Amino acid sequence: MHQYAYQVGKLTHLALNNLVTSISNALKQKEVAVAALLDIEGAFNNALPRSLFKSTAARGVNPFICNWIKAMLSDRRITTTLQGERVHFRAARGCPQGGVLSPLLWSLLVDELLAIIRLWEVEVQAYADDLVILLRGKMRKQSQQYYKKC
Numbered sequence: 834m835h836q837y838a839y840q841v842g843k844l845t846h847l848a849l850n851n852l853v854t855s856i857s858n859a860l861k862q863k864e865v866a867v868a869a870l871l872d873i874e875g876a877f878n879n880a881l882p883r884s885l886f887k888s889t890a891a892r893g894v895n896p897f898i899c900n901w902i903k904a905m906l907s908d909r910r911i912t913t914t915l916q917g918e919r920v921h922f923r924a925a926r927g928c929p930q931g932g933v934l935s936p937l938l939w940s941l942l943v944d945e946l947l948a949i950i951r952l953w954e955v956e957v958q959a960y961a962d963d964l965v966i967l968l969r970g971k972m973r974k975q976s977q978q979y980y981k982k983c
Contacts, residue, residue, distance in 0.1 A: 835958035836944065839936040848960045852967070855956055859969040869966045873943075876962035877935060878927040880942055882906035885928070888941040902938070936961075 837848035852868075859866035886903040890896070909924040928935035943959055950957045956967040 835956075836940060836947065836960075837958065838961035839940055845960060848958055851958060852965055855967055855969070863971070864969045865972050867968045871964040871966070873962040873964070876943075877930060877939060880928055880939060881926050885938045885942055888945055889938070891945070892941055902934070906938075 835848075835851060837843040837845070837851075856866045856868070882903060885906060886899060889902055890899045894902075906928070909929065910921060911924055912919060912921050914920070928938050939962070943962075943964075946964075947957050947959055950964075950966060956965075956969070958965050
């Protein structure tokens with residue numbers, strides 16, 4: 834999979850270079866390239882514990898560790914102070930912001946999404962919560978004639 838975040842040696846410029854190279858190759862081969870760029874808003878905050886648990890279990894993580902992760906994500910008590918008053922609530926979803934395990938959990942979850950998208954026979958890459966889906970291919974003759982006029 835083409836996932837570029839949270840891994841040693843997989844930096845932003847490599848993700849961009851991969852995308853530019855793919856588009857450049859499409860143009861060299863007289864193909865059309867159409868890209869959809871997605872930013873999953875609130876990805877860490879909105880990830881459901883059951884989805885994160887399922888992703889870890891699907892990767893063969895030890896069941897004891899999976900259950901620990903499930904318990905950690907399902908029963909988080911958050912405390913903050915607002916205008917001098919303490920406020921408590923329970924988090925029903927999401928990975929803890931700044932948590933050392935959160936990037937790994939998100940990566941496992943987004944890997945499942947990437948695998949589904951790749952079934953469409955398109956190129957896909959991710960950088961954290963940003964995805965690029967690239968569709969390349971030859972144009973039909975009628976489309977090519979229209980394209981030349983433009």
